[in-house]
Amino acid sequence: xxxxxxxxxxxxxxxxxxxxxxLRFRHxxxxxxxxxxxxxxxxxxxxxxxxxxxxxxxxxxxxxxxxSLHGVGLSLGSADGLDAAHLERVRNVIxxxxxxxxxxxxSWSVSGGTYLADLLPLPLTEEALAIVCRHVDQVQAHLKxxxxxxxxxxxxxxxxxxxPEWEFLAHVAQRxxxxxxxxxxxxxxSASNHGWDARTYxxxxxxxxIGEIHLAGHSVRELGQGRTLRIDDHGSRVxxxxxxxxxxxxxxxxxxxxxxxWDTNVPALDVLMEEAAIAEAILEEHANEAAYANxxxxxx
Amino acid sequence: MKxxxxxxxxxxxxxxxxxxxxxxxxxxxAASAFVISEGLDAGERLGIYRNTSAGVLVTALQLAxxxxxxxxxxxxxxxxxxLFMAEAPPRSAWLDAYGADFPQFLAQLAQAASVPxxxxxxxxxxxxxxxxxxxxxxPLEIARLxxxxxxxxxxxxxxxxxxxQLLRCGFPADAIWHAVLERNEGAxxxxxxxxxxxxxxxxxxxxxxxAVRLSEPEWRVAAAxxxxxxxxxxxxxxxxxxxxxxxxxxxxxxxxxxxxxxxxTLAL
Numbered sequence: 001x002x003x004x005x006x007x008x009x010x011x012x013x014x015x016x017x018x019x020x021x022x023l024r025f026r027h028x029x030x031x032x033x034x035x036x037x038x039x040x041x042x043x044x045x046x047x048x049x050x051x052x053x054x055x056x057x058x059x060x061x062x063x064x065x066x067x068s069l070h071g072v073g074l075s076l077g078s079a080d081g082l083d084a085a086h087l088e089r090v091r092n093v094i095x096x097x098x099x100x101x102x103x104x105x106x107s108w109s110v111s112g113g114t115y116l117a118d119l120l121p122l123p124l125t126e127e128a129l130a131i132v133c134r135h136v137d138q139v140q141a142h143l144k145x146x147x148x149x150x151x152x153x154x155x156x157x158x159x160x161x162x163x164p165e166w167e168f169l170a171h172v173a174q175r176x177x178x179x180x181x182x183x184x185x186x187x188x189x190s191a192s193n194h195g196w197d198a199r200t201y202x203x204x205x206x207x208x209x210i211g212e213i214h215l216a217g218h219s220v221r222e223l224g225q226g227r228t229l230r231i232d233d234h235g236s237r238v239x240x241x242x243x244x245x246x247x248x249x250x251x252x253x254x255x256x257x258x259x260x261x262w263d264t265n266v267p268a269l270d271v272l273m274e275e276a277a278i279a280e281a282i283l284e285e286h287a288n289e290a291a292y293a294n295x296x297x298x299x300x
Numbered sequence: 301m302k303x304x305x306x307x308x309x310x311x312x313x314x315x316x317x318x319x320x321x322x323x324x325x326x327x328x329x330a331a332s333a334f335v336i337s338e339g340l341d342a343g344e345r346l347g348i349y350r351n352t353s354a355g356v357l358v359t360a361l362q363l364a365x366x367x368x369x370x371x372x373x374x375x376x377x378x379x380x381x382x383l384f385m386a387e388a389p390p391r392s393a394w395l396d397a398y399g400a401d402f403p404q405f406l407a408q409l410a411q412a413a414s415v416p417x418x419x420x421x422x423x424x425x426x427x428x429x430x431x432x433x434x435x436x437x438x439p440l441e442i443a444r445l446x447x448x449x450x451x452x453x454x455x456x457x458x459x460x461x462x463x464x465q466l467l468r469c470g471f472p473a474d475a476i477w478h479a480v481l482e483r484n485e486g487a488x489x490x491x492x493x494x495x496x497x498x499x500x501x502x503x504x505x506x507x508x509x510x511a512v513r514l515s516e517p518e519w520r521v522a523a524a525x526x527x528x529x530x531x532x533x534x535x536x537x538x539x540x541x542x543x544x545x546x547x548x549x550x551x552x553x554x555x556x557x558x559x560x561x562x563x564x565t566l567a568l
């Protein structure tokens with residue numbers, strides 16, 4: 001089922017093609033009170049499923065900022081099928097927050113009725129592709145809106161995988177009409193861990209499907225003999241080569257809403273805003289170049 | 301010539317089952333066979349996910365049981381949490397709802413027996429966690445009962461407010477909870493563990509979570525109503541002198557969200 005033609009691309013509070021910041025609990029109060037100059041915020045859907053103070057902060061903040069909902073619990077790649085109760089909880093959060101974007105991951109985290117509390121890698125097979133597509137169809141039909149799917153960062157590959165991850169993701173977007181959340185740091189981390197070419201990855205993604213970009217820091221683990229493993233821990237500033245890859249992503253995709261994520265040892269909001277300012281400058285540079293290119297084209 | 305290794309072709313459900321075994325039980329054999337080891341052993345690769353998963357769940361339990369953690373210390377807490385996770389892993393991705401069985405687990409944990417009040421403290425913290433994340437609802441307004449006749453009142457059943465929970469503790473868990481979270485060693489030293497049982501109403505009002513101590517008869521009236529007994533039956537069974545005054549106090553506290561009639565429930 002291709003739903004992109006019949007469903008709105010974004011609800012009220014549309015997310016602009018600007019740099020936003022991942023909103024975490026420690027910044028709720030200061031954001032609600034001081035209203036810092038941030039273009040938009042993204043929150044983790046699972047953190048707002050109950051009542052009380054936490055969602056009430058978001059009720060306040062969403063009056064001033066567009067909000068994007070980023071889920072970690074739908075487990076789109078589970079062979080067992082979707083958790084209907086969890087999908088309904090997601091729908092309830094969407095109804096309350098009215099987000100501009102809703103996203104999830106190309107991964108799985110539920111097996112045998114147990115939630116494994118991590119975004120686990122899928123074998124990249126035709127079987128898994130069919131299962132993910134079926135679940136994305138079901139989610140989009142239940143939520144009555146398009147969702148974005150994020151490429152994972154991974155630390156292992158399966159022997160029986162047959163489809164490159166970038167093709168797998170492009171197929172999911174093409175078959176279901178979902179968009180892609182391109183996590184540039186994840187591409188860099190996975191490419192480094194598995195010896196992939198990050199540029200090949202970017203080149204395989206359909207630009208029209210890219211609805212959002214994520215940027216975050218990662219750490220490097222030394223394995224000995226000069227080998228390293230990169231870990232996507234969202235615990236530091238964006239690494240220089242990831243900024244470089246971000247520029248290449250914008251060249252290919254055009255200006256896209258871009259999020260700074262930081263989840264481990266979350267720093268002061270000022271630090272996140274500094275990172276967002278770097279992304280914003282690159283976005284603006286790119287928008288200017290695109291404008292000049294237009295002028296040139298019109299002069300012909 | 302290199303011997304040909306046949307490629308294993310597990311179905312997705314088989315593969316996910318094997319990885320669950322690896323992450324939960326530390327049994328890597330089946331999952332490792334599916335993973336490319338090049339550069340780093342399959343078991344170590346799986347270990348990265350196992351650590352993240354365990355870390356997320358330990359954090360979820362730490363957030364729900366901060367006073368328990370302070371009493372037993374972070375190392376003991378993490379050890380107990382890991383044992384609990386293996387025995388009772390979460391059933392859904394809504395981790396605010398994970399940990400309901402942790403108090404019972406602690407009650408059976410031999411290594412925790414030297415802290416006799418620990419299960420009660422954990423039960424209280426779980427009620428606090430439930431109330432903290434409970435759905436929002438307006439409390440029932442007393443005025444809505446004013447127009448009802450005696451027979452209607454007799455048959456009425458109250459719907460508990462989602463952010464109101466009742467708890468009976470053998471130990472003075474509320475006093476311990478306050479003293480621990482406030483790091484008030486003086487208050488902690490002054491607690492008489494024999495000063496129990498305590499009959500508690502744990503409630504969220506205007507964003508604050510409180511544990512209110514009730515008298516046993518007051519608590520029993522609330523418990524009867526929370527369990528779905530009709531108002532007539534609950535008041536008739538009350539062992540206090542002024543059951544109507546007790547009911548009025550519960551209503552004023554915002555213990556209830558709505559009411560219905562027994563015959564309506566039966567009609568469903």
